[in-house]
Amino acid sequence: xxxxxxxxxxxxxxxxxxxxxxxxxxxxxxxxxxxxxxxxxxxxxxxxxxxxxxxxxxxxxxxxxxxxxxxxxxxxxxxxxxxxxxxxxxxxxxxxxxxxxxxxxxxxxxxxxxxxxxxxxxxxxxxxxxxxxxxxxxxxxxxxxxxxxxxxxxxxxxxxxxxxxxxxxxxxxxxxxxxxxxxxxxxxxxxxxxxxxxxxxxxxxxxxxxxxxxxxxxxxxxxxxxxxxxxxxxxxxxxxxxxxxxxxxxxxxxxxxxxxxxxxxxxxxxxxxxxxxxxxxxxxxxxxxxxxxxxxxxxxxxxxxxxxxxxxxxxxxxxxxxxxxxxxxxxxxxxxxxxxxxxxxxxxxxxxxxxxxxxxxxxxxxxxxxxxxxxxxxxxxxxxxxxxxxxxxxxxxxxxxxxxxxxxxxxxxxxxxxxxxxxxxxxxxxxxxxxxxxxxxxxxxxxxxxxxxxxxxxxxxxxxxxxxxxxxxxxxxxxxxxxxxxxxxxxxxxxxxxxxxxxxxxxxxxxxxxxxxxxxxxxxxxxxxxxx
Numbered sequence: 001x002x003x004x005x006x007x008x009x010x011x012x013x014x015x016x017x018x019x020x021x022x023x024x025x026x027x028x029x030x031x032x033x034x035x036x037x038x039x040x041x042x043x044x045x046x047x048x049x050x051x052x053x054x055x056x057x058x059x060x061x062x063x064x065x066x067x068x069x070x071x072x073x074x075x076x077x078x079x080x081x082x083x084x085x086x087x088x089x090x091x092x093x094x095x096x097x098x099x100x101x102x103x104x105x106x107x108x109x110x111x112x113x114x115x116x117x118x119x120x121x122x123x124x125x126x127x128x129x130x131x132x133x134x135x136x137x138x139x140x141x142x143x144x145x146x147x148x149x150x151x152x153x154x155x156x157x158x159x160x161x162x163x164x165x166x167x168x169x170x171x172x173x174x175x176x177x178x179x180x181x182x183x184x185x186x187x188x189x190x191x192x193x194x195x196x197x198x199x200x201x202x203x204x205x206x207x208x209x210x211x212x213x214x215x216x217x218x219x220x221x222x223x224x225x226x227x228x229x230x231x232x233x234x235x236x237x238x239x240x241x242x243x244x245x246x247x248x249x250x251x252x253x254x255x256x257x258x259x260x261x262x263x264x265x266x267x268x269x270x271x272x273x274x275x276x277x278x279x280x281x282x283x284x285x286x287x288x289x290x291x292x293x294x295x296x297x298x299x300x301x302x303x304x305x306x307x308x309x310x311x312x313x314x315x316x317x318x319x320x321x322x323x324x325x326x327x328x329x330x331x332x333x334x335x336x337x338x339x340x341x342x343x344x345x346x347x348x349x350x351x352x353x354x355x356x357x358x359x360x361x362x363x364x365x366x367x368x369x370x371x372x373x374x375x376x377x378x379x380x381x382x383x384x385x386x387x388x389x390x391x392x393x394x395x396x397x398x399x400x401x402x403x404x405x406x407x408x409x410x411x412x413x414x415x416x417x418x419x420x421x422x423x424x425x426x427x428x429x430x431x432x433x434x435x436x437x438x439x440x441x442x443x444x445x446x447x448x449x450x451x452x453x454x455x456x457x458x459x460x461x462x463x464x465x466x467x468x469x470x471x472x473x474x475x476x477x478x479x480x481x482x483x484x485x486x487x488x489x490x491x492x493x494x495x496x497x498x499x500x501x502x503x504x505x506x507x508x509x510x511x512x513x514x515x516x517x518x519x520x521x522x523x524x525x526x527x528x529x530x531x532x
Contacts, residue, residue, distance in 0.1 A: 030382060034062045037374050037392050041399075042239055043366040044231055045073035049260035050379055051359040054272065056264045057383075065228040065365065067241075075261045076213055078227045079363040082254040082341030084263075084350050087270075087295075089182055089252040090132050090325030092189045092200055094291035101192040104129040104294065104324075111188050116163040122171045131185040132324040133299040134177050137167040143180045144513035145439050147250045149344060149482065151457040155249045159184045164438035166518070175300045175322060179253040179513070182325075186252030197251060208276055208286060209269060211262040217255040219246040227257070228365040230345015234480035236403070236509060239366070242345030242481050243460075254341065260361050263350065267359035270337075270352055295324040296337055296354075302327075309401055311394035331380060340369065342511070344481070349376050358383050370395035406509045413506070418469045425498070427451050430465070430473075430490060434501050434521035442521055453488070474506060483507070484514040499523055 038046055045063040049056060061073030096102050108115045108126045117123045122137060130136060143165040145151075146158045153161070162180060169176060186197045193200050198216040206214050215221050227244075234240040247255050258266075269276055274287040298321035307313050317329040317336075329336045331353065338351040348363045349372040360379045362372040374391040381388055423430070430451055434442045441456040444465065453475045455461035463475040465488065472489040484505060491500040500523060503516035 029388075030058075030378065031060075031062070033378050033388075033392070034375055037371050038063050040392050040396055041366070041368045041371040041374075042233075043364050043368060043371045044239075045077070045228055045365045046371065046375065047073050047075060047077055047079065047260040047361075047363045048375060048379065049075065049264040049267075049359075049361040050383060051264050051267045051271065051357075051361075052383055053357045054268060056261075056268075058379075059260050059264060061260075065226070067229070067231070067239075071226075073228065073365075074226065076226050076259045077363075078213065078215065078221070078225055078257045078259050079348060079365060080218070080230065080254075080341070080343035080346045081256050081258050081263070081348050081350075081363065082343040082346065083179070084339050084341040084348055085252065085254045085256040086132070086182055086325040087339060087350075088201060088205060088256060088266075088325075089185050089189070090295050090323075091205065091287060091291075092193075092197070093128060093132070093185060094295060094324070095204060095287050096189065096192050097294075098288055098291055102128060102188070108184065108188065111191050112159075112184070115159065115184065117167060118163055118165060119167050119171070122167060125171065128185070128188060129299065129324065130172070131181040131188070134175050134322055135172045135300040136176075136178060136181060137169040137171045137173065138165065138176060138178045138180070139168045139515075139518065140176045140178075141512040141515045142166070142168070142176075142178060142518055143438060144178075144515050145455075145458070145519070146180065147183070147247055148179075148513040149458065149460045150245045150247065151249065152459075153249050153457055155183055155186060155251070158249045159187055161438050172300075175302045177512075179250055182253035183250035184252075186250075189252070201256075205266075205286065208284075209262075209265045211258065211265055214256060214258040214262045216257075217246045217248050217251055218244050218257060219248065221257065226259075228346065228363075230343065231366045232345050232481040232483065233367065234483070236406070236483055236507070238480075240481050242367075245344055254343065258363075260363055263361045263363075264359075267350065267352065267361060271354060271357050271359055295326060296328065297323055298328050299323055308398045309394065311397050314389070315394075332384065332386065334384075340372070342367065342369075347372060349373065351376050351380065353380065353384075356384065368399070370399045402509065406507050409508055410506070421469045423467055424471050424492060424496065430498060432498070433524050435524045436519045436521050439519060441524075442519075475503075482514075484510045484516075486510075486514070486516045 044067050045065050047061045050058040059075040065071050065073045065077050105127050189197050230242040231239050232242045269286050273289045274285045274292050276284045278284050300322045302320040304320050320329040326337050334353050341348040346365050347369050351360045360376050362375045364371050374395045377391045428446050431444045431446050443454045444451050451465040453463050460479050463477040465473040465475050468474050475488050476485050486503045486505050489502050490498050493499050501521040
């Protein structure tokens with residue numbers, strides 16, 4: 001899921017003393033700063049909320065929710081919060097612990113007997129807590145094509161196909177972000193609670209917190225809802241609307257739509273240790289304090305990366321890790337609990353500084369994490385009384401370096417290419433059905449004399465194959481906002497017959513959820529009734 005796995009080196013402790021500003025720094029300064037972020041990173045709309053000491057001190061929209069219509073973003077404008085949904089899934093499971101319905105150390109197969117990973121030991125030993133901690137042994141984004149960008153698999157079917165997704169790392173050995181297991185966590189919630197996950201969220205979380213405008217997946221949006229349109233840089237260069245999608249088959253990983261007003265209620269209950277209202281033993285709670293400690297306890301350490309540019313040297317944390325649906329690190333010597341979310345056309349960040357009772361929510365409708373990072377850090381500095389840093393310039397330089405690295409990668413491909421080479425076979429010979437054990441079928445057919453690739457379960461993945469060199473082609477997806485063109489290399493046997501194909505994203509900027517490299521496509525003979 002795009003932008004969900006962001007380098008933790010983009011966080012900020014500063015090791016030298018900094019001048020202190022008043023905590024009530026002029027809002028107009030912050031407004032001007034956010035507007036500059038919008039313009040710098042070409043983001044149509046941004047919504048921001050700041051919670052401090054149990055009160056919402058800022059909830060505001062900037063820019064437009066839809067370029068064509070020109071409607072302004074407001075504090076009630078709905079955005080896809082994507083992987084910020086993961087914290088809701090973790091909380092739901094912990095609430096069921098409070099209910100006595102399960103324990104976090106229960107085996108997954110105790111609740112879902114049919115559950116199976118590709119390794120018998122991992123299947124047997126996978127605990128509910130492991131579903132939330134990105135330490136299963138799956139590689140980064142493994143299996144994401146089962147739902148991404150949008151597929152017609154059901155939630156159960158996605159989970160069942162995990163048995164075919166290869167495990168390339170050691171169980172509980174290292175951090176590798178995944179989404180699929182949060183879809184499994186959703187199924188555990190449904191089995192233990194006896195109700196659909198949507199109903200659980202509505203009755204146990206949204207209603208008690210007054211999150212009346214929050215929606216479960218985009219197909220639950222209602223007529224009249226104030227909803228942002230997402231935008232992507234098609235071909236990494238041209239702003240274009242991204243279609244509104246639903247991820248009902250992995251909603252536990254990233255399905256929720258919400259606003260900064262509603263998310264401020266979620267953040268407040270987090271900062272208050274699960275208390276909705278009241279005090280002491282009479283307090284009305286969403287979950288107990290013990291359950292929150294569990295969610296905020298590090299389960300999986302994450303190596304701290306070197307800053308991408310010198311301007312972000314202050315952004316290297318002292319530690320980084322992952323708990324249950326939350327990233328954990330530090331900021332200026334204070335513990336941070338945070339997460340990001342990425343969705344076609346929308347990215348977001350929710351950040352808590354528990355010891356300061358401080359929370360910042362930033363929702364955007366363009367796929368550039370630099371924007372929400374720059375806004376978040378300025379908001380934190382403003383509330384912590386820290387002299388302002390030009391985080392916008394720092395992240396702009398980091399983004400420019402990433403784009404430069406991508407250009408360098410492409411130039412290396414161009415230099416290595418044998419442009420005069422030709423395919424071993426006529427183009428029509430590459431047509432056929434190619435089957436991967438965990439995804440299903442990918443078809444190549446001749447259309448108007450040219451080969452076209454279609455992923456059988458993913459309507460958006462239709463692309464034209466262009467010869468690159470030898471028996472390698474590039475698939476150019478017709479939906480250019482995907483930014484996911486890929487090399488497609490065909491394997492021939494000793495008799496010159498095509499037997500298999502492999503894929504690999506062309507650009508290092510392509511979202512990791514396009515896990516084409518994990519496909520093992522074997523050519524098969526099929527009938528009309530055989531397609532999967």
